[in-house]
Amino acid sequence: MRKTSAGSFSKGPVTTADRQPVPKPHYHGHRDRLRLRFSEAGSTSLSDYELLELFLFRSIPRADTKGPAKALMQRFGSLPEVLGAPEHLLREVQGIGTSAARDIKTAAALAQRMLKAELRDRKILTSWSQVINYCTAVMAHEEREQFRVLFLDKKNQLIADEVQQTGTVDHTPVYPRELIKRALELSATAMILVHNHPSGDPTPSRADIDMTQTIVDTARPLGITVHDHIIVGKKGHASFKGLQLI
Structure with a gap:
């Protein structure tokens, strides 16, 4: 049952005209553009904060990640310092919760393993x-x-x-x-x-x-x-x- 424009109710089915399109959050288009730049031009086409923003897409799926990425860079000064920051300090940054902080530390651990692997057999x-x-x-x-x-x-x-x-x-x-x-x-x-x-x-x-x-x-x-x-x-x-x- 649905309400008509006159205020009465009708048992008829909801038509396409009755459905109101739900607008996508403003950051969806931005995410697509950032992913495309990364795919087509590689990481060198992105600034440090943009690369961090891209990384946070999976950690923060339902919110804009530009603000948290910029806040991390402002708080710690550089991308290496963001990766090196303790988890409890990462969580103090607005927009960075436990999941995002843990993902950042996981990325840091992967980078360290890669650097250590470069030393082996050399x-x-x-x-x-x-x-x-x-x-x-x-x-x-x-x-x-x-x-x-x-x-x-x-x-x-x-x-x-x-x-x-x-x-x-x-x-x-x-x-x-x-x-x-x-x-x-x-x-x-x-x-x-x-x-x-x-x-x-x-x-x-x-x-x-x-x-x-x-x-x-x-x-x-x-x-x-x-x-x-x-x-x-x-x-x-x-x-x-x-x-x-x-």
Whole structure:
């Protein structure tokens, strides 16, 4: 039964004229255009926020994703920092819920795995840019200090990549004897030490320098070389070898 224009009711069927078309949300056309640009011209045709917006389509299927994508970029400053941000901070951004935050962290984990895969079966010392990219991706945005070691064989190929210690916002305890013991267990003949500065500034502290020298002095008599100690932060990285501290 339907109501007629005169206010009475009719039992007749609803006709096509009676149906009012439901307009599509305004963002549907925009999504189609963004997908088309990506398909036809590739990712280089999109800005960082647009690529992030495109990624969020599946996480946020029934709302405009341009606003959340721009808000993420404004909050964290760059696409790498969005990917590196902790999940709880991502959820503080308007429009980003648990599902979207978790998807962003999943994408970050996939990127890290890809960068790590690029290091396998390669001579690390001739793939230095990949080493820096990987260490920056996995550590630069951590909220607490981590001390990581890349253990290498006699061909300077990666044997193992291990986080040895996790500390506070400005300190990580490092135990040189335990570190050397682990190197011997893995039959490693060389190491690259890596840790992060959550402050963002990768400049080595006096404690960093002293600790590194202790590890070098402990490793040398056992035939284990410390090739470098890299400090990563949001503002870049520092190499002890480059700074002539090793």
